[in-house]
Amino acid sequence: MSDIFSHEKTQERLDTLNAFIDAQANKNDALIAVLHRAQEIFGYLPSELQLYIARKLDIPASKVYGVVSFYTFFTQKKRGLHTISVCMGTACFVKGSEKVFHAFTETLGIKNGETTADGKFTLRDVRCIGACGLAPVVMVDDKVFGHVKDADVEAIIAQYAEKGSE
Amino acid sequence: MAKQRTHIMVCGGTGCVSSQSLEMIETLKALIADRGYEDEVGIVKTGCFGFCGQGPIVKIHPDNVFYVQVKPENLAEIVDEHIVKGRIVNHLLYQEPTSLKHLKRHDDMHFYKKQYRIALRHCGLINPEDIFEYIAYGGYEALGTVLTDYTPEQVVANIKASGLRGRGGGGFSTGLKWELTAKSASDQKYVICNADEGDPGAFMDRSILEGDPHTIIEAMTIAGYAIGASTGIIYIRAEYPLAIHRLKVAIEQAEINGLLGDHIFGSNFSFELQIKYGAGAFVCGEETALIHSVEGSRGEPTKKPPYPAVEGYHGKPTCVNNVETFANIPPIVLKGADWFKRIGTPTSPGTKVFALAGKINNVGLVEVPMGTTLREIIYDIGGGIIGGKAFKAVQTGGPSGGVITKADLDTPIDYESLKAIGSMMGSGGMIVMDEDDCMVNIAKFYLEFTQDESCGKCTPCRIGTKRMYEILTKITEGEGTREDLRKLKTLGHMIKDSALCGLGQTAPNPVLSTLHYFADEYDAHIDAKHCPAGACKALAKYDIDPEKCIGCTACARVCPVQCITGQPKMRHTIDAAKCITCGACYTACKFDAVIRP
Known part of the structure; x- marks a missing residue:
């Protein structure tokens, strides 16, 4: 388990992400763009966050994981400073x-x-x-x-x- | 606006920006203001000049004086000497590696002399973040002409007649691609610009996007009109933040000025542009994989046909062209297909941008007419090999291409001729290698790359390249056998024939090509357990330090394979091909002159 949702600014971060997701005109296409934004906000994409995004976009979590693990730009591990x-x-x-x-x-x-x-x-x-x-x-x-x-x-x-x- | 007598052009491309060129622009502005010249002297942040190895670059216009490797502490000198007193600052001029002469003028430099710039025409000339500078240089005139005077069919016919071929590597006729997409009946069609420059060692697309973003917007809009699409998508690498920023600025400016959006130039044609980010997958350069990535999925290729021209983005007809290809469109529209056909070779008209890198003096982007020989590019434009070392090979086509040796240096470059000598055009990366580069190691490097980038969908690519990589590792570690060479060849041809997409089909090329041209290096690794270039660490042999050796002959006497030669009292040498790394010489030497591997 990661501590991704235990940060003091978690709610603020989630609000930013939610606003971005809601602003997407075409939710079907949006996954990669959403992951980029999520990684910008949270720094990395652990499985809890992937699941959150999957539910928000109403797509299988396996698809989110498939995309995250496919592209080298996305990281599932917390990075250093x-x-x-x-x-x-x-x-x-x-x-x-x-x-x-x-x-x-x-x-x-x-x-x-x-x-x-x-x-x-x-x-x-x-x-x-x-x-x-x-x-x-x-x-x-x-x-x-x-x-x-x-x-x-x-x-x-x-x-x-x-x-x-x- | 006051009329300015001089412009100081500072490169704002990625290479120079990383050497603080943006901070230098601010310093220059302050210096000019301090000296009271702000009305007469303008400071322009331009796109990439292409001569990245010599950055940061500052050019004084209209004097045409080209300063290289400018540091912040040189700026006051440039302003006080050149701008105020009109004296050229000699020590900041480019010094030619061969003649050692300092060259004042931009066009005196061999690096620029043989170039012919179409795709890079505005790079280093205009401020990419100012639409009016683009317009002042004829920008959006081609779009205006097309929308007011041409039918879509005429635009397609014109591009087809020009003979322009895809600059991303495939070399497919751009006009034909447009025609196929135009002919596919559909309520919605798409134009996609492939800006996911994945070939390591190629950076021309990045330079064009950073230095001349409007040209891509203009060309995509023309393509949209020609094929009947109202939406364009630029698929760009997330690793190119500066290019993304400039594109966003350019799109906004184009929209404000009515050059994107509804009823462009008062016509019935409307076109909108979106930006989509890649996320670091080489295979996304393949058009079907790219489309899947734009759709937000894993970038895995699918079988063709159906081609994207028939069934692409969301199942609709889609035309995918590369950045450099698009950059050629506005000039072709303005100057005509016949003009374009007069440049280059009959089968490959026009120019090609190459990213010259590796062991070469003048590193950077060069645009030359097709048909220019490699010798001209490497020796005339590139200024030859660093440190006067011996040229060994040049790799074109990146991980999909092959090596070209000395014997083929005089081949005029075009799509066909490169293919004939076992390489390919690719996106234009050109990596020059010298005597210190081990070709087996280079082949291994490329295989590691493709193996890493293989999407895993088809077996030949997923497992085949892995096996090839393992065999190459074995050889570079001195464990290779003759049987391995045979396996490499069989496996290579098998993958070429059976892989699903372009990535897999071309992945064995670096191995097959080095096996063909540098068989002796593979043999040396296998038979003598020796790396002729001295690059493979596992095969490193003992060596003698010429400074410390006094010629006592102690080492030569103990060597069991007689691989050490030298007259008494003279420096001794070890024949690395014969050395069995037993270490006897190391123990025998009393002067610490034998160097352990």
């Missing part, structure tokens, strides 16, 4: 992104898709963010770091570790 995405697209790969990724796993002590014990960082690989001119590329949340070398990894992490939780 900051998400570090290392690009593993071809352009970055030939420029040595594997080494950069390895440096992140070593420094953070976690594997692909995992979150650090303190909940600060989630590490994942992504398939091309379209900034091939800057390869190898690392994205921390929405900020893009270009021409990253394995030696730069510690500095990047330090930059965010200090920020703490807000």
